[in-house]
Amino acid sequence: MIDIEIAFIQALQDQAAWLLILMQFFSFLGQPEFYLLIIPAFYWCRDPRLGLRLGLLMGISGGLNEALKVVFHLPRPYWVSPDVRAFGSYPSFGLPSSHAQGAVTFWGLIAAHVRRWWFWISVVAIILLIGISRIFLAVHFPTDVIVGFAVGAGTLLLFLALEEPVGRRIARLPLSGQVLVALAGSLALALVSVSALATLGDWQVPASWAAGALERSGQPIAPLSLRDAATASGLLFGFAAGAAVAWPKRGGMCAVGKWSVRLLRYVSGILVTGAIWFGFGLLIPKDPGIAAFALLYIQAAAAGAWVSFGAPAAFAYLNLADRS
Template identity: 35%
Template sequence: MDAILNWGMELIQSFQRLSSPLLDGVFTVITVLGNEEFYLLLAPLLFWCYDRRRGIRLTMVLLGSNFANQGLKEFFALPRPFEVNPQVEIGHATGYSLPSGHAQGSLTFWGVLAPWIRRGWPLALVVSGLIGISRVYLGVHYPSDVLVGWAVAAVILGVYYAWGDTVEVWILELSWMAQLALAGAVSAIMVLVNPADTATPGVLLGASIGLILPWGDFDASGKLGTKLLRYLLGIAGAGVFYVGLSLVFPGKDEAGYHVLRFLRYGLVGIWITLGAPWVFRRLGLAQGSADSPENPESGDSPESADSPETGTQTAQGQGDTARQEDGE
């Protein structure tokens, strides 16, 4: 391991011999494309304005990737390069080094999107490649961290493409109460496995609640201007929870930090999947889909989603749609 890290440090120093204010700025901008805030801005755009189901898929796979990354960081507990040699610190980051969350998250994110956009796979490889290089250049990751991050992302994408449809159909066929219990259990297990990361299980539980309860159901189609208004309103609301609550909740070393961090991220998740869509519909910025609770034919409560005429057929229909669209 020492030999790999020594080689990595030498490579970082070799990259940084090319350092200039311009190059520093370029790689600093590139690395932002792998920040948590970038995904918070882009994933809801897909969910609110283009395809609700695909937005759900992207978010859940990304959350799974982030959970795996945080767990592996805690397991390996490897210091970052600039903590070993402060001279290589151009950028700054917190937490452990192995594997690179930016490298892993970017390949996961763009790898899920790839089949849905033109030249998706070249874009995924280029963006994740540039982000990985930026992490090495800035001195916040060893090259081995980036390579392991990409490898973990490849495994996650392989699992997603192999079994994603099957898991989705299985979940949709459960009753709404069973879905809520499953979301709560998965979130609790995440906290027990890695108590240092309460953000990921918080978002997962909050987003799942919004997806399971029917009042957040909506149709993501519409005119460009309507979609723009929808997105701006939705992201402003998310910012209230994400940024606003961070200003009033305890800091990292204060009592109650992890519990309230779970709550803050949970509120972000439930706003994205339930709060914002509900507001969109009230303001006339979105319509309910065919199985909306406001549709007279679909019932008024979660229990109606469990009837043979609604819940099961909807689950099967969405599963069929998933398989058809991913086969395009």
């Protein structure tokens, strides 16, 4: 299968080289950074309830993807083949594709909310193009993308089925109980990745994978690191805990208002988010120790809590948003 998929990637790169910029654009639409820019826009400026649902779903999906990558511990195409050109570089394992999985969960939830046939067609096209872009850039095998689509669809369907009954149960808890549920859920998500890593035992990344990746992309790999798992778990806790504090008091955030005011909300909120993120980043050591993982968790939790609670509270205080 690897030989067949490498040949397919090589043919795609050779026959459609002119699509590189377009493929890089659609690949960006599946980047975690894209979701971190768009979810606050929904939460602060358009539809707070949809923004809340997207934030929770993407946190769960991201943590699950990190664990599954370790479970399968399979390489990316440019790690193992000199016959493909590496138009991107990623330090994590390849299966399942986080871009494919995230595209199905993110765009699928929005489509389920919009419920318009023309929007569904657009969403399907976007999801497919994101998947194709990952193959074209030689950062994923076709199998990685297909499995990512399947895992994303399963995650989305499970979320849609459980969000209402689980949400009602959590809403009946006191605030302290809701925050504890958010903490327990995030730690459970991190524990899944830790358990997956433990099952590998003494297995090591083949030296040929590391050498091939470095030779063809110029970037080292670290697929056994839990840094991304700590970040995903921290974001889930901060966002969920912040929402637990914000929603009972004000019913969430009122996103109506002039577009100029909404734009001011978004720009100021994102700037503070960036300051929190990069400010904490200066404190995080590069070594893969427990201290680094703890600080990564705190960094992500602080950013998530700012998005769901801190920013709405600041907007209300500054009269950039209503309190109801």
